[in-house]
Amino acid sequence: MSEASSQANRWYSIKKWGLAIAGLFILIVGLGYGIERHVESLLKGQIQDLGNSFAGDRYQFRMQNFDFQLLSRKVTATDLAYEPTSSSDDSTHLISSTIDAVNLQGIGLIPFLSGGVISINNISLESPILILRGRVGRNPFAHSNIFPGQSSNPNFPKIQIEHFELSGAKLQLLHPADSSREASVQNLNLQLNGMVIDSTTINRPTLFEFKSGNLQAKNIFSQSPGNFYNFKIASLKASSNDSSLTADSVSLQPRYPKQTFSREYGNETDRVELKIPGLQFNNLDISSLFNNRLHADHLILKHAQMDIYHNKRMPSPPDLQRSLPHIALQNLAMEIDLDTISVESSRISYSEHLPKVAEPGKVTFGNFYASIYHITNDSTQFNRKKAIILDAQMSIMDAAPLNVYVSFPFNTDKHHMKGSLGRMQMKKLNPVLTPLGFVRVTSGTINHMEFNIYLTPKESTGNVLFNYTDCSIELVERHDITEKNKRMLTFLVNTFKIKSSNDSPPLRDGTVSFERDPQRSMFHYWWKSLFSGMKDSIGL
Secondary structure, three states: OHHHHHHEEEEEEEEHHHHHHHHHHHHHHHHHHHHHHHHHHHHHHHHHHHHHHOOOOOOEEEEEEEEEOOOEEEEEEEEEEEEEEEOOOOOEEEEEEEEEEEEEEEHHHHHHHOOOOEEEEEEEEEEEEEEOOOOEEEEOOOOOOOOOHHHHHHOOOOOOEEEEEEEEEEEEEEOOOOOOEEEEEEEEEEEEEEEEEEOOOOOOOOOEEOOEEEEEEEEEEEEEEEEEEEEEEEEEEEEEOEEEEEEEHHHHEEEEOOOHHHHOOOOOHHHHHHHEEEEEEEEEOOOHHOOEEEEEEEEEEEEEEEEEEEEEEOOOOOOOOOHHHHHHHHHOOEEEEEEEEEEEEEEEEEEEOOOOOOOEEEEEEEEEEEEEEEEOOOHHHHHHEEEEEEEEEEEEOEEEEEEEEEEEEOOOOOOOEEEOOOOOEHHHHHEEEEHHHHHEEEEEEEEEEEEEEOOEEEEEEEOOOOOOOOEEEEOOOOOOOOHHHHHHHHHHHHHHHHHOOOOOOOOOEEEEEEEEOOOOOOHHHHHHHHHHHHHHOOOO
């Protein structure tokens, strides 16, 4: 065979193999493209079915664009939205809510094709906006409430997500009547690892399970169920990595001024204003929050400011019965098991405004430090922890140190309070004595006071050991006595009734006897019980 013929055969062989390889490549590409489009169709259908499953009959699920890349196992869906089928739905429901983009990476094709399990390495949701129409106080995620179709789909696929990320989310709850803001969260960012959604979780309020996660949110806002308060948190951070939760600038702000709050309410009631610059949970079980439980070792509150104002110039609310703190805790729907609460460098004030009195009586507790132990309503812990304990130190009227120890046993509705008060001038108590007791202290010194009080839901008893010197008082103007009678009564009280001193052994005990008003706050109950023993010791 000639050289030219051999070379021609070699070129022919190369061309044949080249065409074969090119054909195989085209076949592989075509087959890959076909597989890619087939899987894309399956995934798109599965996601569409999943969206429709959530939507039920009350919503329409829309997905604008869907793209699947076989080699990188990546899915991108953009412009997703839920829209209600009827604008007249007055129950808690979604209104137009959108997600800019959903990105899925590392999709497990074999588990999906063989068993219908959706396995994803990473999934991210960009800038979702979730808007609900309803009222604060409802659970908008209750079973069959928003998405009635979710519980009726027996073929809900199992979804396993190694890493889930939600970025730049905005949540809003609007009033059903006028679309005013009931609650909102701005700039919510969430990362979850080891996330699972299946038929065992979808019908529960949690919707999913996860192994670890982090959450950040800003500008959290909510109105109270009766719309008398605004609740705000400037920023919130939670992490399961170190089991912590911190919140900055927490506030409970009344929506009406002091003088008009109870008028808008319709009855006399406590108006509470609360500001907490920062709070922190340590060793918090983050996952328990998704199951309506709060389990943590320690809650720290610093520099809190609480102002309680009670207007007695309004009629009493009908049939209101306030439970004592440990009883109210046991009646909460949420399970709580919190070992310790620490309150540091805080301030509490209580004011009460009587009818036909110009100014309210006010008592303040500054430089407030307290430790509260064994806060739980888990009945399995009662025998081990025995009682909720409050151990507090403070300054009363910014004038004298006050120590208070309170025990709330779990297996009874009673509680016990004891403590001591240091040296102070009696005149410092006039801001509370004059408007509420119609007396003004003109002289006197408290050298020391100790108290031991037992309190039930109906009444308090006990004793006050009140060591004081040179006490004198005058009666202040009241609508039912004349100026002449006031001067006469002041003379008689100072001359014949009050005991000017109690500083030499044996010291007189003052008897505590006070009937609780179940419509009033715990601060009122404690203060009035202590004051009854002080008055008895003086002779008022």
